[in-house]
Amino acid sequence: MIVALNELEEGTARLDWEETPEELHIQDEDLQFVGPIRTQIEFVKIGESISASGRTNADLRLECVRCLEPVSFSLSSDFKFVFQKNRPESMADDEDETMIWLDESGDKVDLGKEIKDYILLEMPLNPLCKTSCEGLCPICGEDLNQTQCNCSSTQTDPRWEALRAFKD
Ligand SMILES: [Zn+2]
Ligand SMILES: [Zn+2]
Numbered sequence: 001m002i003v004a005l006n007e008l009e010e011g012t013a014r015l016d017w018e019e020t021p022e023e024l025h026i027q028d029e030d031l032q033f034v035g036p037i038r039t040q041i042e043f044v045k046i047g048e049s050i051s052a053s054g055r056t057n058a059d060l061r062l063e064c065v066r067c068l069e070p071v072s073f074s075l076s077s078d079f080k081f082v083f084q085k086n087r088p089e090s091m092a093d094d095e096d097e098t099m100i101w102l103d104e105s106g107d108k109v110d111l112g113k114e115i116k117d118y119i120l121l122e123m124p125l126n127p128l129c130k131t132s133c134e135g136l137c138p139i140c141g142e143d144l145n146q147t148q149c150n151c152s153s154t155q156t157d158p159r160w161e162a163l164r165a166f167k168d
Helices: 112-121 150-154 158-167
Strands: 002-004 011-019 032-046 049-063 070-085 098-102 108-110
Touching: 032 112, 049 112, 070 112
Parallel strands: 070 098
Antiparallel strands: 002 108, 011 032, 032 049, 049 070
16 A cells, blocks of 8 residues: 655545555455455645545454354454654654654655554454354354254353353
């Protein structure tokens, strides 16, 4: 996602992208994107100062952590960037804005890595097909949403129950 900052007009400019995960350097093969990753960014250029705010949307197919069935997930991430030349020795980043440090020319910048980081931040750690998902039987592996196996009724391990409560 290369932006030619030197070609931005004074004032506001809106740019749209549709990209593949590869173009954003997302190499995690467990992440199955459905369709392109869509990004809209509005740049504001006033003299030497450039900032931007935008949003990235993407659709994914994840796997339920309990029963392993596919789960559709729509991701949306908002961000703000401030572009600066010549990074000072020590400076804390603002919490709401991400500083993008430019090289001396400041002509072009690749935002792919930043967008990728925002996408990965939005990934659910424990996707579920539904909050009440019963998961798989730890003994026989049956999907307990579909069937009630025999082992679960005769053999309930209290440690497993405690773990389930914790996961919920
Ligand atoms: Zn599930
Ligand atoms: Zn079972």
